[in-house]
Amino acid sequence: MRTPSGGRARVRSDFPIFAREFDGRPLVYLDSAATSQKPAVVIEAVADHLRNHNANVHRGVYALAQEADAAYDGARRAVAGFAGAQTDTTIFTKNVTEAINLVAYAWGRANLGPGDAVLITQAEHHANIVPWQVLCRERGAALRYLEVDENGELSLAALDAELARGDVRLVAFTHVSNVLGTINPVAEMTARVRAAGAVSLIDGAQAVPHMAVDVGAIGADFYAWTGHKALGPTGVGVLHGRREILEAMEPFLTGGDMIASVDFQSATWNELPAKFEAGTPMVAEAVGLRAAVDYLGRLGMDQVRAHERALTAYMLERLAQVPGLRVVGPAEADARGGLVSFTIDGMHPHDIAELANRAGVCIRAGHHCAQPLMRCLGVNATARASVGVYNEPADIDALVDALVRGREIFGL
Amino acid sequence: MDDLYRDYILDHYKQPRNFGELDPHDLEALEHNPLCGDELGVHIRVKDGRIEDLRFHGHGCAISQASASIASEELKGMELEQVGALDADWMIELLGIPVSATRRKCALLNLKVVRGAVTGDNAWPT
Numbered sequence: 035m036r037t038p039s040g041g042r043a044r045v046r047s048d049f050p051i052f053a054r055e056f057d058g059r060p061l062v063y064l065d066s067a068a069t070s071q072k073p074a075v076v077i078e079a080v081a082d083h084l085r086n087h088n089a090n091v092h093r094g095v096y097a098l099a100q101e102a103d104a105a106y107d108g109a110r111r112a113v114a115g116f117a118g119a120q121t122d123t124t125i126f127t128k129n130v131t132e133a134i135n136l137v138a139y140a141w142g143r144a145n146l147g148p149g150d151a152v153l154i155t156q157a158e159h160h161a162n163i164v165p166w167q168v169l170c171r172e173r174g175a176a177l178r179y180l181e182v183d184e185n186g187e188l189s190l191a192a193l194d195a196e197l198a199r200g201d202v203r204l205v206a207f208t209h210v211s212n213v214l215g216t217i218n219p220v221a222e223m224t225a226r227v228r229a230a231g232a233v234s235l236i237d238g239a240q241a242v243p244h245m246a247v248d249v250g251a252i253g254a255d256f257y258a259w260t261g262h263k264a265l266g267p268t269g270v271g272v273l274h275g276r277r278e279i280l281e282a283m284e285p286f287l288t289g290g291d292m293i294a295s296v297d298f299q300s301a302t303w304n305e306l307p308a309k310f311e312a313g314t315p316m317v318a319e320a321v322g323l324r325a326a327v328d329y330l331g332r333l334g335m336d337q338v339r340a341h342e343r344a345l346t347a348y349m350l351e352r353l354a355q356v357p358g359l360r361v362v363g364p365a366e367a368d369a370r371g372g373l374v375s376f377t378i379d380g381m382h383p384h385d386i387a388e389l390a391n392r393a394g395v396c397i398r399a400g401h402h403c404a405q406p407l408m409r410c411l412g413v414n415a416t417a418r419a420s421v422g423v424y425n426e427p428a429d430i431d432a433l434v435d436a437l438v439r440g441r442e443i444f445g446l
Numbered sequence: 447m448d449d450l451y452r453d454y455i456l457d458h459y460k461q462p463r464n465f466g467e468l469d470p471h472d473l474e475a476l477e478h479n480p481l482c483g484d485e486l487g488v489h490i491r492v493k494d495g496r497i498e499d500l501r502f503h504g505h506g507c508a509i510s511q512a513s514a515s516i517a518s519e520e521l522k523g524m525e526l527e528q529v530g531a532l533d534a535d536w537m538i539e540l541l542g543i544p545v546s547a548t549r550r551k552c553a554l555l556n557l558k559v560v561r562g563a564v565t566g567d568n569a570w571p572t
Contacts, residue, residue: 382507383507384481385451385507385508388450388507392448400483405483408483414505443448443456444508445456
């Protein structure tokens with residue numbers, strides 16, 4: 035992977051946090067699926083906005099307010115362009131959870147009723163399960179699940195069979211599973227959903243930061259992702275929507291900035307995207323996300339994917355050398371994003387993560403906000419290691435060394 | 447020697463005391479650790495206002511399993527009134543290892559379950 039100044043070492047040094055040490059050890063960060071670390075350009079962009087360009091947006095006539103407007107609107111243009119989406123159908127939300135709740139509330143309540151069904155998959159994050167549970171309960175609709183097979187993959191034939199039942203109004207699925215790592219065939223899925231007259235929603239939280247994603251080419255009706263997993267700040271997520279659907283929808287949250295005019299008893303709605311952004315938005319965070327996608331764009335998303343695919347392949351190879359270790363999800367790195375969940379016989383995942391921490395290695399353990407999937411896998415929890423642009427093979431080696439040492443401590 | 451995974455902790459983890467079902471039993475409760483989804487339940491047999499016998503069941507990490515196992519040996523024979531008064535310090539001291547803030551619930555889950563079964567109060571011990 036090259037940067038404007040060239041070289042791999044340069045990428046890692048772009049992230050100030052790697053100057054830190056823990057008990058004299060360098061930081062080995064393998065938890066990017068939870069949140070990414072931030073390059074200096076992002077940190078500086080947020081600080082520069084707050085230091086030099088801060089004013090409320092879409093209200094002021096003075097020069098400073100115009101700078102803030104330009105920064106926020108420019109962030110939206112850059113973020114939309116990065117994901118292959120149009121600017122005015124790109125809505126800033128707090129995170130993916132809020133984006134999915136927006137669709138469940140504003141689209142779902144108007145378009146679902148008794149006899150209708152929402153179809154999701156067994157591999158969803160709670161953020162892409164619970165809003166549909168609440169919606170279906172409220173509207174008297176059914177919530178059904180597409181099964182994940184033993185290799186962690188979905189079946190297009192099973193999707194066809196579900197759609198053929200004729201009652202499915204919305205299909206929501208993850209682009210890359212946050213537990214299995216599986217890259218789902220999203221374009222094939224959205225084409226089938228659209229042909230069946232249903233609406234598609236994709237959770238792209240684990241995809242957009244790690245591979246070239248073209249929302250337009252994928253053809254999703256809704257596509258959500260979040261800034262903090264994409265080298266950006268927390269507090270800013272993104273929802274791309276299909277224009278005609280967004281225009282037909284009522285708002286989600288109501289209040290300032292999302293209105294065209296307000297009378298004593300009623301109001302009319304602003305145009306896209308303001309209609310879905312009530313109140314003062316997360317301006318500094320959006321500016322930070324813009325710096326993040328600009329940075330990723332300079333690295334090149336195909337190079338990012340190639341780097342992370344190679345690391346994932348190396349991780350699968352090295353983990354296979356640990357006795358009693360079982361990987362969940364696809365066996366091949368080509369079928370995966372940059373994360374690997376695993377269990378070790380005789381060690382609880384929390385103990386695995388605790389022992390990794392002793393070697394300065396940050397991994398996650400638990401149900402990863404996917405308890406239904408855990409049940410399908412027949413486990414209560416897994417450990418998960420995930421990579422980002424700043425990781426090196428040496429990080430994987432440190433993890434494997436910690437796992438081997440952990441097994442010794444446990445007398446395995 | 448690891449300060450957390452000491453021999454006796456791992457011994458209790460691998461061969462937990464008083465684990466299984468206890469039938470018939472007078473009191474029971476089941477709780478989840480929200481951190482990881484692990485679950486721990488307890489069956490308690492009562493005689494003359496005391497815990498005559500108890501069994502834990504469920505699954506969890508070394509800290510939660512060892513905590514339950516170690517606590518079970520202390521809880522047998524204890525007056526029910528006394529059980530309601532047990533607090534987090536009692537459990538952490540009994541465990542005898544430095545428990546980080548994030549693992550605290552692992553160590554306290556068993557006490558939460560037992561106090562819930564005995565008093566009906568299923569608040570986290572403090």
